[in-house]
Amino acid sequence: MHLSEEQVLALAPDESSKKSGKDLSNPSKWVSKGANEAALWGECQGSGSKPYQTQVDRANIAFKCSCPSRKFPCKHGIGLLLLHARQAASFTDTEAPAWVSEWINKRTEKQEKQTEKKEKPVDEAAQAKRQQARQQKVADGISELLLWVKDIIRNGLLNMPDKDAAFFENIARRMVDAQAPGLANMVRSLGELNFYREGWQSEFLDQLLRIYLVTTGYTHSEQLPEGLQQDLRNFIGFTQNQEALKEQAGVLDTWLVMGKQTTEEDNLTIDRSWLYGVNSNSYALILQFTVRGQGAVAVPLTPGIFIEAELVFYPSAIPLRAIIKKQINSNGVAKYKGFANWQEVTNAETSYSSLVPFRSDRPYIIEQLRPVQHQQQWWLQDSSHALMPISADFRNIWKLLALSGGAPLNVAVIGKEKSFMPIGVWHDQLYKLL
Amino acid sequence: MQLWQDFVNNAMLGTDKKTAAVDTLPAPLKEAATLVMQQPIDREEQFLRIASLVFNYRQCGVSALQQAVAPLADVAEAEEKPYCSTRAMQVLKDIMEEDNFPLLSRWLQLCAEKGQLVQPDLLPALLSLGRQYKKLQPLLTNSCGKRGAWLSRLNPEWNFSIDATDEEIWQTGAPEQRKAVLQSVRTATPDLARQWVQATWPQEDANTKTELLGILVDGIGEADMPFLESLATEKSKKVKELAIVLLKRIPASSIVQQYLEVLRNAVVLKKEKALLGLSSKQVLEIQLPANVDENIFKSGIEKLSSTKGVSDEDHILYQLVRSVPPTFWEQQLGMTPSEVLTLLKKDSKGKHLLGEIASATVTFGHRDWAQALVQTVDTVHVDLLPLLPVRDQDDYILKALGKGHADEAIAWCASRSGTWSLELTQAIFRYTARHPYQYNRTFYSQVIEQLPLAITADLPGLQPAEEHFKTMWTNISTHIIKLAGLKNQLHQSF
Numbered sequence: 001m002h003l004s005e006e007q008v009l010a011l012a013p014d015e016s017s018k019k020s021g022k023d024l025s026n027p028s029k030w031v032s033k034g035a036n037e038a039a040l041w042g043e044c045q046g047s048g049s050k051p052y053q054t055q056v057d058r059a060n061i062a063f064k065c066s067c068p069s070r071k072f073p074c075k076h077g078i079g080l081l082l083l084h085a086r087q088a089a090s091f092t093d094t095e096a097p098a099w100v101s102e103w104i105n106k107r108t109e110k111q112e113k114q115t116e117k118k119e120k121p122v123d124e125a126a127q128a129k130r131q132q133a134r135q136q137k138v139a140d141g142i143s144e145l146l147l148w149v150k151d152i153i154r155n156g157l158l159n160m161p162d163k164d165a166a167f168f169e170n171i172a173r174r175m176v177d178a179q180a181p182g183l184a185n186m187v188r189s190l191g192e193l194n195f196y197r198e199g200w201q202s203e204f205l206d207q208l209l210r211i212y213l214v215t216t217g218y219t220h221s222e223q224l225p226e227g228l229q230q231d232l233r234n235f236i237g238f239t240q241n242q243e244a245l246k247e248q249a250g251v252l253d254t255w256l257v258m259g260k261q262t263t264e265e266d267n268l269t270i271d272r273s274w275l276y277g278v279n280s281n282s283y284a285l286i287l288q289f290t291v292r293g294q295g296a297v298a299v300p301l302t303p304g305i306f307i308e309a310e311l312v313f314y315p316s317a318i319p320l321r322a323i324i325k326k327q328i329n330s331n332g333v334a335k336y337k338g339f340a341n342w343q344e345v346t347n348a349e350t351s352y353s354s355l356v357p358f359r360s361d362r363p364y365i366i367e368q369l370r371p372v373q374h375q376q377q378w379w380l381q382d383s384s385h386a387l388m389p390i391s392a393d394f395r396n397i398w399k400l401l402a403l404s405g406g407a408p409l410n411v412a413v414i415g416k417e418k419s420f421m422p423i424g425v426w427h428d429q430l431y432k433l434l
Numbered sequence: 435m436q437l438w439q440d441f442v443n444n445a446m447l448g449t450d451k452k453t454a455a456v457d458t459l460p461a462p463l464k465e466a467a468t469l470v471m472q473q474p475i476d477r478e479e480q481f482l483r484i485a486s487l488v489f490n491y492r493q494c495g496v497s498a499l500q501q502a503v504a505p506l507a508d509v510a511e512a513e514e515k516p517y518c519s520t521r522a523m524q525v526l527k528d529i530m531e532e533d534n535f536p537l538l539s540r541w542l543q544l545c546a547e548k549g550q551l552v553q554p555d556l557l558p559a560l561l562s563l564g565r566q567y568k569k570l571q572p573l574l575t576n577s578c579g580k581r582g583a584w585l586s587r588l589n590p591e592w593n594f595s596i597d598a599t600d601e602e603i604w605q606t607g608a609p610e611q612r613k614a615v616l617q618s619v620r621t622a623t624p625d626l627a628r629q630w631v632q633a634t635w636p637q638e639d640a641n642t643k644t645e646l647l648g649i650l651v652d653g654i655g656e657a658d659m660p661f662l663e664s665l666a667t668e669k670s671k672k673v674k675e676l677a678i679v680l681l682k683r684i685p686a687s688s689i690v691q692q693y694l695e696v697l698r699n700a701v702v703l704k705k706e707k708a709l710l711g712l713s714s715k716q717v718l719e720i721q722l723p724a725n726v727d728e729n730i731f732k733s734g735i736e737k738l739s740s741t742k743g744v745s746d747e748d749h750i751l752y753q754l755v756r757s758v759p760p761t762f763w764e765q766q767l768g769m770t771p772s773e774v775l776t777l778l779k780k781d782s783k784g785k786h787l788l789g790e791i792a793s794a795t796v797t798f799g800h801r802d803w804a805q806a807l808v809q810t811v812d813t814v815h816v817d818l819l820p821l822l823p824v825r826d827q828d829d830y831i832l833k834a835l836g837k838g839h840a841d842e843a844i845a846w847c848a849s850r851s852g853t854w855s856l857e858l859t860q861a862i863f864r865y866t867a868r869h870p871y872q873y874n875r876t877f878y879s880q881v882i883e884q885l886p887l888a889i890t891a892d893l894p895g896l897q898p899a900e901e902h903f904k905t906m907w908t909n910i911s912t913h914i915i916k917l918a919g920l921k922n923q924l925h926q927s928f
Binding site: 345 | 438439441442445446447448449450451476477478479481482485486489490493494495496497498499500501502503504508509510520521524528554555557558581584585588589912915916919923
């Protein structure tokens with residue numbers, strides 16, 4: 001796989017790594033360097049007497065370096081990839097030295113072993129007991145949360161902006177204790193609402209009703225279809241056994257990494273990568289969590305590239321979240337088919353909301369959208385002149401305009417209802433991030 | 435959606451004060467809501483259930499706004515020039531991150547020379563930089579192509595990229611744009627520039643007038659005299675004074691002529707007999723006449739000296755010499771510039787005039803005198819540098835570096851375009867390395883365009899001996915190497 005400079009820089013864990021990586025992309029810093037189909041390697045002269053041995057697995061992007069840095073990938077990995085992006089021809093050595101081939105072989109072996117790994121016998125009785133105990137805890141938490149919600153409804157939202165952070169935080173902590181971290185997050189986001197923004201009342205009620213729907217839905221889940229039950233469990237915060245998930249058959253496809261959003265919560269970095277499968281015409285959300293300063297995401301997904309991979313979707317009435325079961329390689333550019341107009345998008349939205357009313361944002365690729373201005377706001381106009389507002393939080397309107405020049409473009413957006421955030425566009429047949 | 439808004443309003447007040455209104459619901463919702471109302475649950479639960487119905491009713495029923503909206507200011511025209519390479523774009527991004535003006539301006543220059551365009555992704559960031567760096571604006575107009583012009587029609591802050599003639603900019607542009615265009619017109623056609631200024635003169639305020647006059651300094655000549663003389667009646671003192679300063683730069687102006695007249699009577703070359711009358715030698719007599727024309731004191735010549743050791747008479751003499759073209763000496767003494775200077779150098783009074791002649795040479799821009807001064811006079815006059823041919827400049831700068839005029843000489847080098855020679859760069863770095871607080875990273879960033887790439891190999895050797903400067907020089911060297919790398923990539927990517 002050949003990554004462009006932009007894609008390499010997107011892999012860097014922070015700004016300073018980007019900067020140091022760029023400095024290290026100078027050929028004079030490398031004592032030796034080489035590349036073949038499987039790997040990219042080089043020896044970089046650092047401050048020590050022995051040069052650092054840096055290596056990159058090219059089939060499934062992975063890094064290893066003998067430097068002591070805790071960052072991942074380290075600046076040497078970034079520098080080596082950058083140098084390769086700029087001057088691939090200067091990597092004349094194709095014979096991998098022992099330290100490289102050993103690592104690559106180990107990685108392949110490990111992957112094979114992982115697939116062979118047998119499940120340990122499970123003590124079913126103990127497991128059932130644990131589950132029962134948790135369900136009881138969650139049920140207790142839910143009844144407490146419901147009382148809290150009803151209190152708000154009884155007294156009115158009017159005085160919500162005056163509440164201090166503890167008002168929301170206390171009940172959120174209670175939900176954590178009740179082993180319902182999903183609910184805890186939903187409650188926290190209520191408190192994090194911008195009460196100075198016009199229309200906060202509607203946003204607040206939306207979120208409150210979502211909490212209500214999830215809690216009541218979960219309490220009566222035995223009457224609901226299987227898919228929706230799973231969605232409710234996910235929203236409450238029950239985790240899915242990823243290993244078990246990986247056992248299932250997945251969707252093998254060429255996926256475009258449409259975009260990545262990184263957020264930080266406490267000490268946790270959450271990468272949300274939005275994918276689109278060109279053959280299955282389906283969308284996926286890959287969530288990857290890393291504890292700050294400790295290692296990297298299992299599968300680095302570079303926005304803007306196509307990857308060949310098998311994805312397993314989490315069980316849901318409207319599947320979106322998925323995990324990567326196997327990544328085969330990344331290459332080239334593939335054809336895709338988006339929604340033809342907003343009508344098609346809203347139809348899809350209606351069916352999603354009818355199945356899961358409390359659902360979150362979803363990604364869409366829509367063809368031939370034109371940015372237009374109407375009532376002092378930016379909109380995306382489709383080929384049949386229907387308009388949808390661009391999210392007020394969108395910061396790159398001028399970049400979108402520059403790429404469009406007033407002409408229609410194929411646009412990737414994330415959102416729901418009447419708020420869509422453009423994340424990328426196709427310009428000259430190339431996918432460009434916004 | 436009014437229905438939803440009603441529920442939000444209800445929720446604002448709370449179910450204690452207001453209950454959910456079921457009657458206004460549309461038919462399908464009403465049926466479900468009635469069922470909810472019949473159940474034995476509290477008012478809050480009733481509200482939450484019905485509101486949840488309305489919430490999903492709302493989100494399922496979203497449709498796009500069907501309204502004919504005119505597309506934006508037409509579609510941008512197709513570009514005629516090709517886009518630059520991806521590599522060039524990456525370099526541009528790196529340069530913009532580094533916030534390096536000289537490299538950015540060089541990048542845009544090369545892009546324009548090759549007839550290429552910036553790819554659209556970076557146009558907004560680049561056009562915004564154009565607001566910050568006004569000098570980039572003409573280059574940006576060139577490299578941003580039709581897409582850039584289209585964008586600037588949408589964003590008035592970027593309107594410098596709209597094609598307009600010089601005269602239109604002069605008449606309607608922002609002050610900075612007007613000044614820039616006047617400057618370039620003045621260089622090409624000095625008379626036209628003056629006519630422009632004259633035409634709009636009554637409408638300008640005093641500050642603008644001063645600034646515009648400042649631009650006319652470049653290429654000042656006899657043709658400007660009538661206009662400048664007419665400014666004697668200006669209200670603003672600042673403008674009036676500046677007009678006099680400008681007039682003093684025109685040899686034919688009455689002021690300079692007055693000074694010349696006084697000097698003509700003050701400088702006499704006499705033949706004196708020497709060696710008991712066997713040979714004769716030329717002796718210079720410099721003496722102000724007893725009755726000096728009082729008019730010269732009205733145009734800024736000071737009567738009294740404030741310098742210790744300089745008599746009032748000498749003070750007046752120095753000022754006059756400084757204010758007349760050095761060609762006066764050629765005419766008065768019938769000698770070449772070098773002969774005049776050699777003669778003055780030997781004369782006890784004349785040698786004090788050499789510095790004043792150097793000043794006059796700079797004011798009136800006489801290149802032959804500059805060269806003669808550099809060759810004859812030992813004292814370094816850094817101001818003469820712009821008047822010297824480039825090959826002589828380097829030698830003179832090296833001399834200036836050694837004679838305590840390093841800062842002025844370096845400032846001139848930094849303002850001069852063209853790559854420095856390796857020898858000159860080494861000499862400058864030897865000095866700047868020992869003054870790292872004055873010559874910090876910013877200095878090297880500003881002169882990166884002038885640095886020869888080969889200097890990177892010499893940096894370790896230029897490390898100052900002082901221990902406390904060593905680390906600073908190492909850091910600065912890293913910075914220079916990084917910038918040199920960018921510069922190298924920049925030149926390779928076009």
